[in-house]
Amino acid sequence: MSGEARLDWRARGGAPLRGELRVPGDKSVSHRAVMLASLADGVSRIEGFLEGQDARATEAIFRRLGVRIEAPAEGVRIVRGVGIDGLRAAPGALDCGNAGTAMRLLAGLLSGQAFESELCGDVSLSKRPMGRVIEPLARMGAHIHSAGGGLPPLRIHPSNELQAIEFTADIASAQVKSAILLAGLYAQGETVVHEPQPTRDYTERMLAAFGWPIEFAPGHARLRGGHRLHAADVAVPADFSSAAFFLVAASLVPGSDLVLRRVGMNPRRTGLLPVLRAMGADIAEENPGEQGGEPVADLRVRHAPLHGIEVPRAHVADMIDEFPVLFVAAALAEGSTRVQGAAELRVKESDRIAAMATGLRALGARVDETPDGAVIHGGALQGGSVDSLGDHRVAMAFAVAAQRVAGEVRIGDVANVATSFPGFEALAGEAGFGLAATPA
Ligand code: S3P
Numbered sequence: 134m135s136g137e138a139r140l141d142w143r144a145r146g147g148a149p150l151r152g153e154l155r156v157p158g159d160k161s162v163s164h165r166a167v168m169l170a171s172l173a174d175g176v177s178r179i180e181g182f183l184e185g186q187d188a189r190a191t192e193a194i195f196r197r198l199g200v201r202i203e204a205p206a207e208g209v210r211i212v213r214g215v216g217i218d219g220l221r222a223a224p225g226a227l228d229c230g231n232a233g234t235a236m237r238l239l240a241g242l243l244s245g246q247a248f249e250s251e252l253c254g255d256v257s258l259s260k261r262p263m264g265r266v267i268e269p270l271a272r273m274g275a276h277i278h279s280a281g282g283g284l285p286p287l288r289i290h291p292s293n294e295l296q297a298i299e300f301t302a303d304i305a306s307a308q309v310k311s312a313i314l315l316a317g318l319y320a321q322g323e324t325v326v327h328e329p330q331p332t333r334d335y336t337e338r339m340l341a342a343f344g345w346p347i348e349f350a351p352g353h354a355r356l357r358g359g360h361r362l363h364a365a366d367v368a369v370p371a372d373f374s375s376a377a378f379f380l381v382a383a384s385l386v387p388g389s390d391l392v393l394r395r396v397g398m399n400p401r402r403t404g405l406l407p408v409l410r411a412m413g414a415d416i417a418e419e420n421p422g423e424q425g426g427e428p429v430a431d432l433r434v435r436h437a438p439l440h441g442i443e444v445p446r447a448h449v450a451d452m453i454d455e456f457p458v459l460f461v462a463a464a465l466a467e468g469s470t471r472v473q474g475a476a477e478l479r480v481k482e483s484d485r486i487a488a489m490a491t492g493l494r495a496l497g498a499r500v501d502e503t504p505d506g507a508v509i510h511g512g513a514l515q516g517g518s519v520d521s522l523g524d525h526r527v528a529m530a531f532a533v534a535a536q537r538v539a540g541e542v543r544i545g546d547v548a549n550v551a552t553s554f555p556g557f558e559a560l561a562g563e564a565g566f567g568l569a570a571t572p573a
Contacts, residue, residue, distance in 0.1 A: 140548040140570055142528070142558070144535030145516075147567030149388030149436070154564055156375035158208060159397050160553050161307070161335050162427070163188035164234050166367040168242065168315070169343045170212035171200040171220070175364030179210040181425075182369055186552045187232035194239065197223035208369075217318065217361055222248035226286060229254040231482060231525075231552045233261055234308055236285060238336075240266045241312030243289045244275035245319025253286040257482050257523055257549075263287055266312040269300050273316055273324075297322030297358065304477065305450040307332035307401075310354065317356050318345070325355040330450040333401040339367070342426055351401075368425035370397030374454045374526070375554050376432060377405050379564065381458045382533045383434040384414045385465050390435045391564060392419075398428040404451025405459060412439040412466055441468035441511050449474050454481075457530035460489040463509035464498040465537050472506035482549070483524035492519035492531055496538060516540025525549045529557060532568050 158181040168191065170177035182188060184207060192210065196202055199221040201213040229235040229252055236252050240263065243250045253259070264283030271277065276290035297320040300313055310326045314336055317324025331351035340347045340356065344363040347356040376396045383389035398418070406416060415437040418430040439462055449472075452459065456478050463470035478485040486507055490500040495517045499510040516538055521528035528547040535542035547570075550557050561568050 138548065138572065139546055140572065142532060142544040142547050143541055143569050143571055144532045144544060145541045145567040146386070146536050146538060148565035149386055150379065150383040150391045150565040151389065152564060153392040153394060154379070154560055155394040156371045156379070156396070156560070157185065157554060157556070158183040158369035159372040160185060160187055160374070161234060161333060162367070162369045162397070164191045164232070164238065165335050165339050166369060167191050167195055167202070167210065167212065168238060169339050169362055170214055170364065170367070171195040171198070172217050173214035173343055173362040173364045174216050175214055177212045177214060177364040178366045179212065180208060180368050182208050182210050183372065183553070184208060185555050186230055187235065190228060190230040190232050191235045194227045194229070194235065197227060214362070214364055220246055222250065226251040226253040229258060231255050231257055231549055233258060233482070236263065236287070237266045237308035237312045238315055240277060240287055240289065241270060241315035244270050244273070244277065244292065244316045245295055247291050249288070249290050251286055251288045259285050261285070262480055265304065265306065265309050269298065269309070269313050270316055272298050273320055275316065295320035297324040299325040301327045302329060305330040305332050306477070307336070311336040314340070314354060314356060318358055320358045323355055323357050326353070328352045331401060332450050333399065335399070338426055342367070370424045370427050370429045371395050372553070373397050373402045377455045377458050378529045378533050380405070380409060380414070380416060380432065380434050381462045382536050382566070384409060384437055384439060384462065385533070385537045387436050391433070393432045393434070395424060395429045396432050398430050401451055404448035405455040408442070408444055408448055408452060408459065409462065411442050412462060413437050414439060439466035441466050441470040441509070443471045444473070446474040453477060454526060457485055457489050457526045458533055460493060460507070460509055461530045461534040463511060464493045464500070464514060464534065466511035468511055470509045470511065472509070473503070474505055476505035481524070483522040483527060485524065485527060488522045488524060488527045489530065492527070495519050496534065496542065514538045516542055518543040518545065520545045521547055523549050525553050529554065532561065532566065535568070536566060
């Protein structure tokens with residue numbers, strides 16, 4: 134999180150990627166599991182919890198709000214829920230670190246509390262737009278003060294009573310939808326959210342699993358305030374977004390044959406799969422099953438030559454976190470790949486269109502940036518230095534690129550990989566990556 138020592142990577146082509154591995158737990162599910170378990174009546178057990186800084190930031194915040202959370206083993210949390218009205222005020226700001234999900238969802242949830250709270254974050258999060266949640270929450274009667282331009286920190290003042298709204302979002306954002314639904318738990322009347330494109334529905338699914346009446350379908354959700362949450366056990370699947378780095382790396386490196394175990398296959402997360410397959414990737418889904426109410430499967434990926442495509446806009450929301458690594462696949466494919474309708478990438482942990490275009494150009498690629506995407510001209514890449522801008526997914530995407538580069542790639546500012554994928558270097562090294570940390 135903020136203030137940690139800067140770290141760089143040296144990466145170069147290693148061995149073909151082979152064997153079996155399991156990537157860490159899903160970040161989105163881990164955040165929501167701690168939140169709902171904290172507000173439930175009774176004791177919930179979470180397994181497969183992501184031991185990354187983002188999910189731990191949420192956990193630390195709920196501890197400060199008076200929830201007892203035990204961590205008896207890695208990836209396990211026992212949460213002693215305090216009930217829907219059981220949180221208590223914490224002195225000082227609540228630090229969300231790098232986690233946009235924590236800040237936006239908590240803005241909704243804390244708007245319904247009878248006490249004041251303040252949410253802050255690291256340098257990256259402090260530049261990310263919060264007006265998208267402040268504005269609809271204000272319509273519900275919340276009082277949230279931000280720094281200029283709707284930026285963090287957020288000071289949330291108690292409001293007498295929230296009123297439900299029917300909200301039609303103009304951006305496809307699960308964080309915005311979730312903030313409104315979580316405020317809706319405390320609102321009078323029925324809260325309804327409509328989305329321009331369906332986004333991940335973990336908040337809806339998990340509210341249902343914790344016993345809160347909710348109706349939802351792709352692109353729509355509705356619930357009423359005034360119920361209670363009941364403790365539930367949550368088995369967090371492996372994070373598709375973390376698996377994505379290995380799907381692309383194994384596709385790119387000749388001789389690769391890699392199996393990723395029990396990956397979360399929620400269709401709102403797996404948009405990269407049809408896109409990679411349309412580019413020529415060889416990815417098989419094996420042993421489909423269910424874990425904690427979520428579809429899971431083993432993914433077997435073998436090397437295959439990739440070619441450029443026009444990425445269908447319909448897949449953009451379902452692969453919104455996978456664009457950094459998709460840009461890498463495109464830069465090493467034959468022909469050009471066009472990405473459109475992805476302006477949201479400009480307000481992620483970094484401006485991911487600019488970060489990827491700049492870094493790929495430093496490795497010799499031709500990339501034409503557009504306001505809402507890019508045209509990436511495929512070919513060979515060469516060694517060089519790139520800056521991840523402190524963005525975990527940009528850093529890991531360039532580590533993937535390096536596996537197909539003649540020469541060394543130096544990737545700057547990678548410490549934030551620990552926000553979503555603790556142990557990435559070790560796991561990638563086991564699979565065959567050439568990757569080593571160097572203090573900057
Ligand atoms: C997330 C939603 C997405 C995604 C983020 C996690 C969530 O953000 O990019 O990594 O857990 O709800 P947006 O809602 O801003 O698209």
